Structure formats: structure tokens, C-alpha cells
Amino acid sequence: MALVAVVVAALISCASAGEAFVPSAGSLPSLRRTAAAPRSDVRMQAEMSQSLPFLMRPSKLDKSMAGDVGFDPFLLSDQLNLEWMRAAELKNGRVAMLAVVGWLVTALGIHLPGRDFVGFEAVSKNPLAVHLQIIAACGMVELANLDKDFGGNYVNNEIGNYGFDPLNFSKGKSQAQMDDLRLKEVKNGRLAMIAIIGLMVQSLVFPGKSPFSL
Template identity: 45%
Template sequence: MSKSLPFLVKPKQLDGWVGNAEFDPFSLSELLPMAFVRESELKHGRIAMLAVVGFVVSELIHIPGEAYQASNPVDAVNMVGAQPMLQIFAFCGFLESVFHKGKMTMMDMHADGQTPGDFGFDPLNVSKDPAKLAQYQLSEIKNGRLAMMAISGLIHQSIITGHGVPFN
């Protein structure tokens, strides 16, 4: 049985993956390729970590201009408009295509053996020491999961109260 959900069967596909907490209540690991699932988790975790920082910083620093003066970060997204948001999504899509060499489906994204989340960016040479690499990979997974929960809480708190992060 699963350690995290003792009333469910242990998901077998998660064995051997960094950060395995045996948590898969919807059995996604049996329906989708695990490399794709891990890539998705890393991607969403990294975005969530940046989003939490951006959410807090947007309370303290504002760019000049009326469109950038919203006190609630959720309202700020609507004030900026569709065109800047589309530019951000288009740029992210371009980066995604470049990083995966044009392979964008879950079936061929990792067909060449690319490790999920590894884009060859290692300025601190962490990957040279396997013990350090395993520690950093586990830290990234755990911090990404925490950040996904944190940004969800921050957004819902802003929607409910109509204010951003309270600093006083």
C-alpha cells in the first residue's frame, strides 16, 4: 500500500524517481509516460517558485504607468491586457520548442533519452558530484511542490480578500 495514502495501492511507476512520496491518487503515472509527468512537475514547480517571488515583489515594487499600479496581483493580470500576456506565452512556447528540439508531444519529448528537466544549464557544476546532484534534485522537487501550494494559497487569499500579501 502507498505510504502517503495507505488506503490506495502503491504506484509502481514512481519507483526510482527522485522525491517519490508514493502519492498518485489519480493513477496518472500509469496513464502517462513518467518522463513527461516528471518534466511537467519540474516545469510547474519552477514556474511556481518564480510566481511566489513575483507575487511578493509586485506588492513592493511597481513599474511606472497606470496599467502597473494594481494593489492586488490577481487584478494586475487583468489590468495589463491580453497582448502582453500572449507575448509571454508565445515566448515560453518558443523556449519550450527550442529546449525540446521541436519535439512537443508527450510521446516523443524524451524519445532521445533527455533527462526530464535537464537542459544542460549547470553554471555551478553541480552535476559533476552525483551526491550533490541527487540532493539538489530532491530539494528542487520538494521546493517546487511547496511553491505550487504556496502560489495557490496566495492567489486564493487575494481573490477572497481583494488584497495582495499583507505586510503590516
């Protein structure tokens, strides 16, 4: 039962950010609607979704957002706050990238001392104290950034920017270079969310099998 609960929680976590396929932003966008104007054939063509050219582009999406290809078939952007979804997408994508790397590293046989587990084995075989430590650590990170996530007080007014850059990776980068890095982060995060779900499904369908042995 505990294993099923973890799987459901993980899937909900990834799905909750309908943002995995909703566009993202490097800076706070303006969400104001513009007055309706007569549409020519050219204007109609320009408003078709880039990713789904047979559908109209949702009105609340912003082309200035990194990774925006007009993909929002469920019109989540009409129902939820776009900036909140952007922050959630980035956070879920970053966690998913770490999760994929961790899953594959353990599958290769690299483990912490005394923790020879792979995939979901870690859920059932690790003691409750280990899970509580992980939850506590996540809680502290969330509390430390509460004002940013719920108050919008991000560094440089940039959604998802928590000021975490210990290696000064962004130092000396031009605006164009930073925009390129933001786009890569969004794309890799979306791919990682799909990948970790795939790894979890594979682990359930082929229990005890390493993803490298299939």
C-alpha cells in the first residue's frame, strides 16, 4: 500500500504542474488582454498553435515565455495563474532531473553505504526515519522560499530564480545566453518529468529489472 501511495503521489506531483506542457517564462509577463480586432487570414494564421497547428493558440499564453509553443490543449492557462504554473513547472522539472539522475546512478550499482536499493525498493526497505528526514529537508527548503513562491519576490523579478548559483554559472553571461539557458532548462525539465514517470512504470511492470537490462 505504501508503494502505491508513493506512485500516486509522484504522478500527481508531475501532473499538478499542468505546466509540464504549458509555456514558461524567464521574466514576469504581462497577462492583460488586448481589445478584439478584425481578423484577416494572416492574423488567423499567426494565432494558430505552433505545436498543434489545427487548434487556435490559447489567448492567455505569452510568446515571450521560454519554451512557449502554444501547447495548452486543456486551456489550463484560462483557469489557473500563468506565473504560478511557470514556477511549479520549473520546480517539478528540476526535481525530475535530479530524480532521473539518481534513479539511473543507483541502477548502475552506485549506492550509499548500506543502501543497496534501486528504484521503488528504497521506499519499502528504507526505515521511516529516512523518509521523515527527506520530508523535513524538503519542508525547510519550501519554508525558506515561501515569500518567493507565494509573494512573487523572486531574484531579479524572474520566476523560479531563488538566487541559487554557488558556482557563479550565470556570471558574465549575456542576456541572449541566459535566455538560451532558460529555454534548455525548461525543455530538459519537461523531458525529465516524462522520463521519471517512464522509469517508475518500467519498475512496476518489470519489478527487480534494471532499466539497463531490458
